[in-house]
Amino acid sequence: MSLAKVFRENPNRRYIMFGGKGGLGKTTFSAATAYWLAKQGKRVLVFSVDPQASLSDIFKQDIFGKGAVEIMPNLYAQEIDADQHIREYQDQIRKKILDMYGFDKIPDEIESYIQAASAEPAMEESAIFDQVVDIVVAGEYDYYIYDLVPLGHALYYLSMASVYDQWISKITKLREEMREYEQMAARLSRKSELQEDEILRELQDIRYRISTSSSILTDREKTAFFFVLVPEEMILIDTQNAASLFRKYDVPLSGYIVNRVIPDELIEKGNIPSYLRNRHTMQKKYLQKIDELFGQDVLARVEEMERDIAGLPMIEKMAQAMFGEETL
Ligand SMILES: Nc1ncnc2c1ncn2[C@@H]1O[C@H](COP(=O)(O)OP(=O)(O)O)[C@@H](O)[C@H]1O
Ligand SMILES: [Mg+2]
Known part of the structure; x- marks a missing residue:
């Protein structure tokens, strides 16, 4: 042995x-x-x-x-630090909304929605998983x-099925979120056209992450x-x-x-x-x-x-x- x-x-x-x-x-x-x-x-x-x-x-x-x-x-x-990662994720969402709809400031309605979404327990797991993928994909070691x-939890990280599920639900959630942001933004701004490219790029990035991380694990x-x-x-x-x-x-x-x-x-x-x-x-x-x-x-x-x-x-x-x- x-x-x-x-x-x-x-x-x-x-x-x-x-x-x-x-x-x-x-x-x-x-x-x-x-x-x-x-x-x-x-x-x-x-x-x-x-x-x-x-x-x-x-x-x-x-x-x-x-x-x-x-x-x-x-x-x-x-x-x-999952909390830090969640904060960064929130900032990304804010930035995206500002860029997409040309607001100078995140409307309170959307801000409270972002806060509520981040309080979900799944968010922490997702934030941790995201960072693991970032570390591994960077390939510095x-x-x-x-x-x-x-x-x-080890199984959660390891089994392809659950990793995949996790990401699929993330994609679905992202789509739903985008739809909700869109509706909210449409009410608040005249520039209501959803930028399909942006979402598509996000989804492609996620798909790349799925295949990279699950194939490694x-x-x-x-x-x-x-x-x-x-x-x-x-x-x-x-x-x-x-x-x-x-x-x-x-x-x-x-x-x-x-x-x-x-x-x-x-x-x-x-x-x-x-x-x-x-x-x-x-x-x-x-x-x-x-x-x-x-x-x-x-x-x-x-x-x-x-x-x-x-x-x-x-x-x-x-x-x-x-x-x-x-x-x-
Ligand atoms: N062979 C060993 N002899 C003495 N103490 C040990 C030994 N292996 C682990 N420990 C101690 O047991 C505790 C738990 O170990 P740890 O590695 O933190 O477990 P886990 O990460 O699986 O929860 C730690 O305080 C560690 O120092
Ligand atoms: Mg331990």
Whole structure:
């Protein structure tokens, strides 16, 4: 079992994702993998699409909403600020309306409509997704590591069907919005002719984004998706369910990483509190089950560390635990 080998043998897999329930180690593995790749001279962006992002915590640096921040040579981290993106989107709509209808100022009626539309929860997801697409389409990095939200959302980002649906509804909504803006504007301005070109261009741009993003996210050649799990019964069941869901959506899976394994050496030392000894025994049972179920797809076992992983020295230690001395 070797995680490094998966990277070595699949150099085209440049979109890297770790999926699994909250708290299992996705952000930690994302950061450590980014570190491992950056140390070998690859230009890496690790970015978070989680509103409760914790890249700032793990890198011990406030990066929220600041774009891509250089952490060390070749390693960049970004936490997406969805609210900022929504504000930018509102400004774009305002500008379009001003340009289209030749107003000097957005009429109050339209302004309140823009405000109301932005308060919808779908807007935040859409804003985040938009920014992810922008980042990926720009193509400035060798590797993109997505620090994902818990599993259900990962599927949302991954399965072509849902990505497509999301965009289709966005197109429909855009058309409806345009129609409503048009009606409102027609009442308020004499220049009421809708500029078809503008809408068409927008739709073509959206279509380009659909095909680019969905082809990247579901492409077996370009994407590596790893499941993170811990040796516990409930997590094992969840992981099996998720894996079958992935198969159903035909989302490519690169393998499994088992986290928080209590090292045997620790237990052999003796003088170990019984709760720890019992946990170790329980883990043994599930580690065996995991091997039986996933076999060669179990790529690494990462041990429980003495404390939380934060700051570059701990991240380096984690990278070592995941990849050993191996290189690309
Ligand atoms: N092997 C490990 N040993 C010790 N602490 C760990 C280990 N893996 C993860 N942690 C800690 O567990 C917490 C949750 O990890 P995190 O990567 O944020 O999970 P997720 O992103 O999946 O929610 C963090 O505080 C992290 O430092
Ligand atoms: Mg996380």
